[in-house]
Amino acid sequence: MSSVPPSSLLDLAPVLPVVVIDDPADAVPLARALVAGGLPAIEVTLRTPRALDAIRAIADGVPEAVVGAGTVIAPAQVKAAVGAGARFLVSPGWTDVLLNAMWGAGVPFLPGVSTASEVVALLERGVAEMKFFPAQAAGGTAYLRSLSGPLPQARFCPTGGIGPDSAPEYLALPNVGCVGGSWMLPADAVAARDWARVEALARAAAGLSAGGTCR
Numbered sequence: 001m002s003s004v005p006p007s008s009l010l011d012l013a014p015v016l017p018v019v020v021i022d023d024p025a026d027a028v029p030l031a032r033a034l035v036a037g038g039l040p041a042i043e044v045t046l047r048t049p050r051a052l053d054a055i056r057a058i059a060d061g062v063p064e065a066v067v068g069a070g071t072v073i074a075p076a077q078v079k080a081a082v083g084a085g086a087r088f089l090v091s092p093g094w095t096d097v098l099l100n101a102m103w104g105a106g107v108p109f110l111p112g113v114s115t116a117s118e119v120v121a122l123l124e125r126g127v128a129e130m131k132f133f134p135a136q137a138a139g140g141t142a143y144l145r146s147l148s149g150p151l152p153q154a155r156f157c158p159t160g161g162i163g164p165d166s167a168p169e170y171l172a173l174p175n176v177g178c179v180g181g182s183w184m185l186p187a188d189a190v191a192a193r194d195w196a197r198v199e200a201l202a203r204a205a206a207g208l209s210a211g212g213t214c215r
């Protein structure tokens, strides 16, 4: 089974796919397509009733993937996700209660922030890697660039409204490790189980860098 390297969740790949899985039977072929395309870290959002089953299926069936849970907003979900095999946790926002639960889980985590005060509060607690959410709506690259002056020690995975065209501009920022997004999993491709198309989109995403392509 793969484990998240001690260095950083943000350095596994330039793009972290954010996945919504309705049918756990899709989990393994979907994860295989992403891994084959060069995106090993996969965030399965806890937004569907069978999300934990999807995480378990990927953890068991695709050992080369690094599967994590997204949309984690309650301590009970932390426990359930790690129990299902999640190797990292991502939240859209955070509270002290949630942060304590994620600290206690023993896996890397990215709490969500969208303001400077939230960043400072996380740094105060010893957390320097976070999700910037919702990235485009909360100020995009201009906002993150502004944060990098006073708060250079904070590193981000911006997520929300990012696509292949805007990703390179995020990746060019000194405080961005990777970007999150769902564009490599178009709803019609998933509905049609067109895993070859998902793999091709993942491959293009994996090749993104600050310059545009070929990291």
Ligand SMILES: O=C(O)C(=O)C[C@H](O)[C@H](O)COP(=O)(O)O
Residues within 6 Å of the ligand: 018, 045, 047, 070, 071, 072, 090, 091, 092, 133, 134, 159, 160, 161, 162, 180, 181, 182, 183
């Ligand atoms: O559920 C969560 O915790 C999220 O992170 C929401 C994400 O922002 C989107 O699912 C991905 O954003 P899009 O690339 O705009 O689709």
